Amino acid sequence: MAHFSNAAGEGFDGSGISGGDLLRHWNLEKNALAVKVNGELKDLNVILEEDALVEPVTAESPEGLEMLRHSASHLLAQAVLTLFPGTKYAIGPAIKDGFYYDFEVAGQIAEEDLPKIEKEMARLAKEKTPLSREVLPRAQALDLFKEQGQIYKTELIEALEDEHISCYRQGDFIDLCRGPHVPHTGFLRAVKLLSLAGAYWRGDENNIMLTRIYGTAFPDKDSLKAYLERLAEAKRRAHQKLGKELDLFSLHPEGPGFPFFHPKGMVIINRLVDFWRQEHIRRGYCEIKTPLILNKDLWLQSGHWDHYRENMYFTEIDEREYAIKPMNCPGGILVYNSRLRSYKEFPLRMAELGTVHRHERSGVLHGLMRVRCFTQDDAHLYITPEQIKDEILGVMDLAKYIYSEVFSFKYSVELSTRPEKAMGDPAMWDMAEKALQEALEESRTPYRINEGDGAFYGPKIDFHLEDCLGRTWQCGTIQLDFQMPEKFDMTYVGRDGQQHRPVMLHRTVYGSLERFFGILIEHYAGAFPYWLAPVQVKILPVSEDHLDYAREVEKNLRCRGCRTEIDVRDEKLGKKIRDAQMEKIPYMFVLGDRENEERTVAVRERTAGDLGSKTLEEMLELLAQEFSPFSL
RNA sequence: GCCAGCGUAGCUCAGUUGGUAGAGCAGCGCACUCGUAAUGCGCAGGUCAACGGUUCGAGUCCGUUCGCUGGCUCCA
Numbered sequence: 001m002a003h004f005s006n007a008a009g010e011g012f013d014g015s016g017i018s019g020g021d022l023l024r025h026w027n028l029e030k031n032a033l034a035v036k037v038n039g040e041l042k043d044l045n046v047i048l049e050e051d052a053l054v055e056p057v058t059a060e061s062p063e064g065l066e067m068l069r070h071s072a073s074h075l076l077a078q079a080v081l082t083l084f085p086g087t088k089y090a091i092g093p094a095i096k097d098g099f100y101y102d103f104e105v106a107g108q109i110a111e112e113d114l115p116k117i118e119k120e121m122a123r124l125a126k127e128k129t130p131l132s133r134e135v136l137p138r139a140q141a142l143d144l145f146k147e148q149g150q151i152y153k154t155e156l157i158e159a160l161e162d163e164h165i166s167c168y169r170q171g172d173f174i175d176l177c178r179g180p181h182v183p184h185t186g187f188l189r190a191v192k193l194l195s196l197a198g199a200y201w202r203g204d205e206n207n208i209m210l211t212r213i214y215g216t217a218f219p220d221k222d223s224l225k226a227y228l229e230r231l232a233e234a235k236r237r238a239h240q241k242l243g244k245e246l247d248l249f250s251l252h253p254e255g256p257g258f259p260f261f262h263p264k265g266m267v268i269i270n271r272l273v274d275f276w277r278q279e280h281i282r283r284g285y286c287e288i289k290t291p292l293i294l295n296k297d298l299w300l301q302s303g304h305w306d307h308y309r310e311n312m313y314f315t316e317i318d319e320r321e322y323a324i325k326p327m328n329c330p331g332g333i334l335v336y337n338s339r340l341r342s343y344k345e346f347p348l349r350m351a352e353l354g355t356v357h358r359h360e361r362s363g364v365l366h367g368l369m370r371v372r373c374f375t376q377d378d379a380h381l382y383i384t385p386e387q388i389k390d391e392i393l394g395v396m397d398l399a400k401y402i403y404s405e406v407f408s409f410k411y412s413v414e415l416s417t418r419p420e421k422a423m424g425d426p427a428m429w430d431m432a433e434k435a436l437q438e439a440l441e442e443s444r445t446p447y448r449i450n451e452g453d454g455a456f457y458g459p460k461i462d463f464h465l466e467d468c469l470g471r472t473w474q475c476g477t478i479q480l481d482f483q484m485p486e487k488f489d490m491t492y493v494g495r496d497g498q499q500h501r502p503v504m505l506h507r508t509v510y511g512s513l514e515r516f517f518g519i520l521i522e523h524y525a526g527a528f529p530y531w532l533a534p535v536q537v538k539i540l541p542v543s544e545d546h547l548d549y550a551r552e553v554e555k556n557l558r559c560r561g562c563r564t565e566i567d568v569r570d571e572k573l574g575k576k577i578r579d580a581q582m583e584k585i586p587y588m589f590v591l592g593d594r595e596n597e598e599r600t601v602a603v604r605e606r607t608a609g610d611l612g613s614k615t616l617e618e619m620l621e622l623l624a625q626e627f628s629p630f631s632l
Numbered sequence: 633g634c635c636a637g638c639g640u641a642g643c644u645c646a647g648u649u650g651g652u653a654g655a656g657c658a659g660c661g662c663a664c665u666c667g668u669a670a671u672g673c674g675c676a677g678g679u680c681a682a683c684g685g686u687u688c689g690a691g692u693c694c695g696u697u698c699g700c701u702g703g704c705u706c707c708a
Binding site: 100109110111194195196197198199200203204205206209210211212214240244245251252253256304307308311326327329356358360361362363364365366367370376453454455456457458460474477479506540542543544545570571572573574575576577578579580581582588590592593594602604609610 | 633634635636637664665666667668669698699700702703704705707
């Protein structure tokens, strides 16, 4: 950090060096792309106020990296305009891990053009053209872009209220931009274009679809290379790929979006369910099950017919219309309403592993993460208004326990507020939003507000987990609902003997078993912890002679609930070990003459390797020490 | 749904400017009876996603449909 002054003295004026030049010099020595002046990010050629506090911003800092990528997007636009004259350019920001730029390309652009564009960018970078800021009067800026037929830029300027428009110029390329930017294009020497995609202008599907080019930029070639390797590694652990390799699940054209679970996948799903049941019993939930198909009247009453019809599947029974449930709540409400309820039952926590079907648009399907048939670990809590906060806190505690303690996930939390197509009284919405917010504040949970993203019947708290490429997926959710109790005329008898309206809380923790499973596969890269592993111990007889002893050991393990298999193939030991390793099985027991005589097993662990010889009793003790969320 | 790319044996992939389909792994059989990450030999396996068109001739070119992947929009 340094103090600079433009004031007279120190020979600035006398020596003919301006404060700006001095600053530039000082910062280039420090390898800075920009500076923070009194905490604010500025270009290197900023004109300093008297006694400004100045810090260099290097390419390695988060701000520097973002700037680098933003500047790279300008370079991309310049290259595309050079190679595809007549192209209209829209917007090009830096994003997490990179940048993009949207174009209406003159002619055709294909993925195979990317190397050509990269080459042009490299050429332009070599020229070290300065990126300079130009502030134009509004009318002049408008004329400038209008002349070139840049309709997207003029539309953007028209939306701005400023008198003066900030632009950045590099050579003959000029872009509407707030900045700041790197001093010259020479800083953009580690840039890679990644993919081509369609994107609607201003994110509205009624608008024209532009061509988006994604890329990334790093301070140097080594860190770019490291990033690309990370991407490749992430692709190797994609759940679709591992699901096939480890024989966990499959998807078929016969049922797009309807996953099939194989025996090994079912072991994991069932473990998740067993654990879920245990934890819910402990936390005072009961469990119900409701039908998959219910008649149309129910969905009319719930509001799904009006708000959710386009995502529902329908069928006909005895010439009457039925719907396949897209959500579990209406069924759950029928259980609630099946008899008179008392406040003494409250908080009434009814869980349901409910399988739902939703007609998702074909383009959004994604492995197990976005499917058309999935099982929610749903629950509906029927409570009094006074119980709202405690119950929300209770669910948040459960989510934290499962995400953080059991699975060591990092997760983010969002509060989604009233959407446009909301049902019901705005005052109720305000109250519900406030209750959720209070619970978040009280539990000191960091969260982001997602304006207008709530469910049609109520606001919600969402829990998001990351997949291996850093994409986030909503898993758990807590939704506060005052609408359904009205619609279904739900009541309970209070202490005063009068009928009251309950409040309803919808919630999930896994979200959907399918999605959570997909994320788990990637989280563990297929090497599931002992308590989830489809096969926990693989028994490897050295030769056929040791099969009898192998069966004896297998029986012993099975009796104690251990999931075990013998590799009975007529193969060499090395091959059996390799295959067990590829299957990511936690333990291998090697059995040969020695073990047979000593009544021991030679233990190999998938990451630690050889653990030496152990008696079966010693081994069972070791296995018992493996982490398990079960406490039976 | 929209944009782009892809679809060849169970899996991973090769297949010249259009001339009639190939490897490795997996599977099956035989031999070997094996000590810590791949034993050898053999056999079998394909309406080249589907349908239509161009052509004497299509895995290859064109069109349509389906599916998958990456995005966009959407996502209770």
